[in-house]
Amino acid sequence: MEVTGGWYMALGAVLFCIGAAGMLLRRNALVMFMSIELMLNAVNLSFVAAGNELGVLDGQLAALFVMVVAAAEVTVGLAIIVMVFRKRATASVDELSGMGG
Amino acid sequence: MIEVLVFAIFAVVAVAGAITLVAARNPVHSAIGLLVTMFSVAVFYVLNGAHFLAVVQVLIYAGAVMTLFLFVIMLIGVDKTEDRQERIPFHRPIVIGLGAGLLVLILLAGRATWVIMGGHSGTAIGTIEDISGELFGTWMLPFQSTVLLLTIAAVGTVALARYPGRRRRTREFDAGEDREPEVED
Numbered sequence: 001m002e003v004t005g006g007w008y009m010a011l012g013a014v015l016f017c018i019g020a021a022g023m024l025l026r027r028n029a030l031v032m033f034m035s036i037e038l039m040l041n042a043v044n045l046s047f048v049a050a051g052n053e054l055g056v057l058d059g060q061l062a063a064l065f066v067m068v069v070a071a072a073e074v075t076v077g078l079a080i081i082v083m084v085f086r087k088r089a090t091a092s093v094d095e096l097s098g099m100g101g
Numbered sequence: 102m103i104e105v106l107v108f109a110i111f112a113v114v115a116v117a118g119a120i121t122l123v124a125a126r127n128p129v130h131s132a133i134g135l136l137v138t139m140f141s142v143a144v145f146y147v148l149n150g151a152h153f154l155a156v157v158q159v160l161i162y163a164g165a166v167m168t169l170f171l172f173v174i175m176l177i178g179v180d181k182t183e184d185r186q187e188r189i190p191f192h193r194p195i196v197i198g199l200g201a202g203l204l205v206l207i208l209l210a211g212r213a214t215w216v217i218m219g220g221h222s223g224t225a226i227g228t229i230e231d232i233s234g235e236l237f238g239t240w241m242l243p244f245q246s247t248v249l250l251l252t253i254a255a256v257g258t259v260a261l262a263r264y265p266g267r268r269r270r271t272r273e274f275d276a277g278e279d280r281e282p283e284v285e286d
Binding site: 001005010011013014015017019022028030031038041048051057058061063064067068071073074078079080081082083085 | 128162165177
């Protein structure tokens, strides 16, 4: 038995769906943010597996760019969460109904 | 054969970490679960020949990003009061059903592509030399764009941190210190 790229992609799909469910289930903004990171990691895994399967480096480069964008996104997102916490003293997204959500 | 074994072990570890991330009540436990998953994904990168990317994964994600997350969890306090009462009826069963449905759809949609893909060609070993050759050749313009993006993100973060203005700062720091004991347990 040999591990093919499909196995990694199936695992990536599983991780992505767990992340999506976590995004919908949790109220804590930090945990929701971590779920997004989990989904990005799952997609990266699929990119790398597909690139390896096709014998090209482009999959790894796409994953690298996703990582860079995720790093920038984490910086800004966490700054926003900290700022909301300073104003409202909560990290729960249920409390943030200022825009009628 | 050994690859199957390594894949099985780390797949279980990765899924367990992901479930911990979603299910744990304490955000610190969620962060640890995500950390475990990220290390497992780094192992999968190595198995796929992406050696440089595995190192970057450990350095950036497990190192920088998770440290940042843990810092923010410490800073704003572990939210013990997270409301577990669902406001939408049948929220949790619906979400779990949606997640399972999405998984089934992805697996169904991907199956054709995964099956017709050729076997391991094994030529795409991502050493630093290969990656940088591609990055500074074909991908030069996107690479420069990421430099711009990171600069904008850094400037934006500093701007956000300064936004509340000076007059509120002392009061907010006091509020932050009041919550600090909650972090300990």
